[in-house]
Amino acid sequence: MEPTTFVLFGATGDLAKRKIYPALYNLFVDGKLPQSFSLFGLGRREWTDESFRANVEQSVRQFSRREAEDGDSLQRFVRMFRYSVLDIGRKEDYASLLKRVEEREEALGAPPNRLFYLSVGPDFFETIAAHILESGLGSERGWKRLVIEKPFGHDLASARELNRKLSQTFAEEEIFRIDHYLGKPMVQKMGALQQANPAIQALWTNRYIANVQITASETVGVEERAGYYDHVGAVRDMFQNHMLQLLMMAAIHLPHESSSEQVRFKKKKVMQAVVPLQKQDVAAKVVRGQYAAGAISGKPVAGYLSEPGIAPGSMNDTFVAAKLEIDDIYWRGVPFYIRTGKRMKEKSTRIVVEFKEPLQSSSPSGEERGAPNLLVFEIGPKEGITLQLNTKEDGEFKPLRVELHGAQDNVPEAYENLIHDALRGDGTFFAHWDEVELSWQWVQPILDAFADDLAPLRPYAAGSYGPAEAAELLARDGYRWWFDEEPETISEKGEQYAYNANY
Numbered sequence: 001m002e003p004t005t006f007v008l009f010g011a012t013g014d015l016a017k018r019k020i021y022p023a024l025y026n027l028f029v030d031g032k033l034p035q036s037f038s039l040f041g042l043g044r045r046e047w048t049d050e051s052f053r054a055n056v057e058q059s060v061r062q063f064s065r066r067e068a069e070d071g072d073s074l075q076r077f078v079r080m081f082r083y084s085v086l087d088i089g090r091k092e093d094y095a096s097l098l099k100r101v102e103e104r105e106e107a108l109g110a111p112p113n114r115l116f117y118l119s120v121g122p123d124f125f126e127t128i129a130a131h132i133l134e135s136g137l138g139s140e141r142g143w144k145r146l147v148i149e150k151p152f153g154h155d156l157a158s159a160r161e162l163n164r165k166l167s168q169t170f171a172e173e174e175i176f177r178i179d180h181y182l183g184k185p186m187v188q189k190m191g192a193l194q195q196a197n198p199a200i201q202a203l204w205t206n207r208y209i210a211n212v213q214i215t216a217s218e219t220v221g222v223e224e225r226a227g228y229y230d231h232v233g234a235v236r237d238m239f240q241n242h243m244l245q246l247l248m249m250a251a252i253h254l255p256h257e258s259s260s261e262q263v264r265f266k267k268k269k270v271m272q273a274v275v276p277l278q279k280q281d282v283a284a285k286v287v288r289g290q291y292a293a294g295a296i297s298g299k300p301v302a303g304y305l306s307e308p309g310i311a312p313g314s315m316n317d318t319f320v321a322a323k324l325e326i327d328d329i330y331w332r333g334v335p336f337y338i339r340t341g342k343r344m345k346e347k348s349t350r351i352v353v354e355f356k357e358p359l360q361s362s363s364p365s366g367e368e369r370g371a372p373n374l375l376v377f378e379i380g381p382k383e384g385i386t387l388q389l390n391t392k393e394d395g396e397f398k399p400l401r402v403e404l405h406g407a408q409d410n411v412p413e414a415y416e417n418l419i420h421d422a423l424r425g426d427g428t429f430f431a432h433w434d435e436v437e438l439s440w441q442w443v444q445p446i447l448d449a450f451a452d453d454l455a456p457l458r459p460y461a462a463g464s465y466g467p468a469e470a471a472e473l474l475a476r477d478g479y480r481w482w483f484d485e486e487p488e489t490i491s492e493k494g495e496q497y498a499y500n501a502n503y
C-alpha cells in the first residue's frame with residue numbers, strides 16, 4: 001500500500017474514539033496499514049501529541065475487538081499519531097498543519113498522499129474542503145482522498161448543493177462517502193455469493209422470487225441524540241442511506257469479477273429502476289410511525305414525546321416502512337418491503353428473500369402445502385445465511401432450516417473494512433454520488449408528504465414490531481413479515497401461513 005498521511009478532523013470526538021482508532025489498530029495488528037503511515041488528529045481542544053496518544057490508547061483498550069494487552073504493539077501504533085490544534089474556520093491553522101505534515105512526510109521520505117477524514121458535523125464539510133484546496137494541503141504531487149460521514153445532505157436540494165461544493169476540490173473518485181452498512185461483512189458477502197454461484201444467480205429473478213423483506217430494527221430509542229434525531233427522523237437517519245443501500249445490494253446483478261465501476265453502475269441501474277413515488281401516494285405505500293411508551297425486554301420505557309430534548313408534540317418519525325417496486329426485467333412484479341425503527345422488539349438487521357410456492361398449484365386444498373423457501377441474510381448483530389427448505393415426515397411437510405454460513409468470531413468491523421478500502425483507494429463499498437442523489441430523489445416525496453402531514457403518524461408501543469399498518473402493507477399482497485414472533489393482524493385478503501418458523 002502506498003505511503004499515506006491520514007488527516008483526521010474531529011479527532012477528539014465520539015466517532016473517532018469508538019470506531020476510528022479501534023479500527024485503525026486492528027488494521028495495524030493485521031498488517032493492513034501502509035508501511036509508511038502517519039496520522040494527524042485535529043480539533044479545537046488544546047491537546048498535545050502525548051495527551052492525544054493517551055486518548056487513542058484508551059479508546060483502543062476500551063473499544064478494539066482485539067485485546068491490546070501487547071503494550072509494545074500499542075506503543076508502536078500510537079507513535080504514528082500526532083495532534084494539531086485546528087479550528088475549522090481559521091485559515092492560519094491549515095497553514096500550520098501543512099507545515100507539520102510536510103515535515104513529517106519529508107522525515108519519512110513519503111510522497112504527499114493524503115487522506116482527509118471528516119469526522120465532524122456535516123455543516124463543516126464544505127468549509128474544510130475549501131480550506132484544503134486553498135491551503136495547498138491537497139497537493140498535486142501525490143493523491144488526495146476525502147472520507148466523509150453521513151448525513152450527506154438533509155434533502156435532495158441540500159445534498160446536490162453539498163456535492164457541487166465538494167466537487168470544486170475533490171473529483172468523484174476521490175470522495176469516499178461512508179455508509180457503514182456497506183462495510184458490514186455480511187453485506188459485502190452478499191455480492192460475492194451471487195457472483196460466484198450460478199445456482200444463486202439463476203434464482204435471482206422474478207421467476208422464482210415472490211418478495212424481498214429488508215428490516216433494520218433497533219431496541220434503542222433516541223438516547224442522547226435528541227438534538228440531531230428530532231430534526232432528522234427515521235427516513236433521513238436510516239432509510240435514505242442504509243436501507244436503500246441494502247436494497248441496491250440485494251437487487252444488484254453482478255457479473256463475475258466485477259470492478260468497482262461496474263458495481264457502481266449496476267447499483268445506479270437498480271435505483272433508476274425503482275418506481276418513483278408520488279407525494280399523494282405516500283399514505284398508501286409508506287407507514288410513518290412514532291414509538292409510544294412500552295417495554296423492552298420486560299423493562300418499561302418512555303414514549304418518544306417524553307424523551308429528554310424532544311420538542312413537545314413532535315411529529316418526527318421513529319419508524320418507517322415502505323413497499324418499493326423495481327421496474328426492470330429481473331424484478332418486475334416482486335415487491336420489496338423495507339422497514340426500520342427505533343424501540344422495536346429486537347435488534348436485528350436482516351434480508352429475507354421469499355421464494356414463490358410451486359407446491360401451491362399441485363395442492364389446491366392448501367392442506368398439503370409446505371412453507372415457502374426462504375433465503376435469509378442475517379446482517380447483524382449476529383451474522384449468518386440460512387436457507388429454509390421443506391421436507392416430509394409422517395406424511396406432513398416440515399420446514400428444514402439449513403445453515404449455509406454461521407457466525408464467525410472476531411470478524412472485522414464495518415469501519416475496519418471501509419478504512420482499509422479507502423486507504424487502498426477502492427470505492428466499491430462506498431456510497432457514490434449517483435446512488436446518493438437517486439436515493440434522495442426517491443425519498444423526497446416522503447419527506448414532503450410528512451412535512452405536509454399527508455401520511456398519518458402511527459403510534460406503536462415500544463417493544464413491538466412497529467405499527468400494525470406495517471403488517472398490513474404486506475398482508476394486502478398476501479404476505480407477512482417473516483420472523484416477527486406474533487404476526488400482526490393479517491387482513492382478510494392476506495393469508496396466514498400455517499407454518500410458523502421456529503427461529
Ligand SMILES: NC(=O)C1=CN([C@@H]2O[C@H](COP(=O)(O)OP(=O)(O)OC[C@H]3O[C@@H](n4cnc5c(N)ncnc54)[C@H](OP(=O)(O)O)[C@@H]3O)[C@@H](O)[C@H]2O)C=CC1
Binds near residue numbers: 009088121122
Ligand atoms: N458518533 C457516531 O456514532 C456517529 C457519528 N457520525 C457522524 O460523524 C461525525 C462526527 O460525529 P461525532 O464524533 O459523534 O461528533 P462529536 O460531537 O463527538 O465530535 C465532533 C468533533 O468535531 C470537532 N469540532 C467541532 N467543531 C469544530 C471546529 N469549529 N473546529 C475544529 N473541530 C471542531 C470536535 O473537536 P473539538 O471539540 O476538540 O473542537 C470533535 O472532535 C458527524 O458527522 C456524525 O454525524 C456518523 C455515524 C455514527
Ligand SMILES: O=C1O[C@H](COP(=O)(O)O)[C@@H](O)[C@H](O)[C@H]1O
Binds near residue numbers: 216218237238
Ligand atoms: O447510522 C446509524 O446507524 C445506527 C444503527 O447502526 P447499526 O450498525 O447498529 O445497525 C442507528 O442507531 C443510528 O441512529 C444511525 O444514525
